[in-house]
Amino acid sequence: MEQSKGSLQQEALKRKERLKALRSKQLQNRDPEDGEPENKRSLEEIEEVKHRELKLRNYTPEDEELRERQVPKAKPASVEEKVRDQLEAANPEPVIEEVDLANLAPRKPDWDLKRDVAKKLEKLEKRTQRAIAEPIRDRLKGSEDDLAAAVGAVREDDGDSD
Incomplete structure (x- = not known):
């Protein structure tokens, strides 16, 4: 120890x-x-x-x-002045512009899908119009010959009766 x-x-x-x-x-x-x-x-x-x-x-x-x-005891500030200042600050000068109502209206749920597909649909629409127009032209060409023959036949018939 x-x-x-x-x-x-x-x-x-x-x-x-x-x-x-x-x-x-x-x-x-x-x-x-x-x-x-x-x-x-x-x-x-x-x-x-x-x-x-x-x-x-x-x-x-x-x-x-x-x-x-x-x-020293604090004296309360004038509340009216503070409120007036805040109201003046909260009211900005109105800016008048034309408002597009389409932008304000709510959009449908599938608007983004339609937007993305719109370009592709335009191409398809053009192709569809061409595809429809070709057979119509062919028919018109064939019918023009028939029509011209029919018109010519009618004229011949009209010329005989005179």
């Missing part, structure tokens, strides 16, 4: 030496103006700031020193 006491004392001595070394470093880091260590000054400044921050708004102290820290 005595050995453990001796080791504890040795550890305590080592700690004391480390603390002395730290203190000497702090003394070297003194502020040349005041001759006080920086950390000691900062603690005092922090305490002063805490005292400065104390403001009594809702409490009326009896002590004269504390009454100096009391904040």
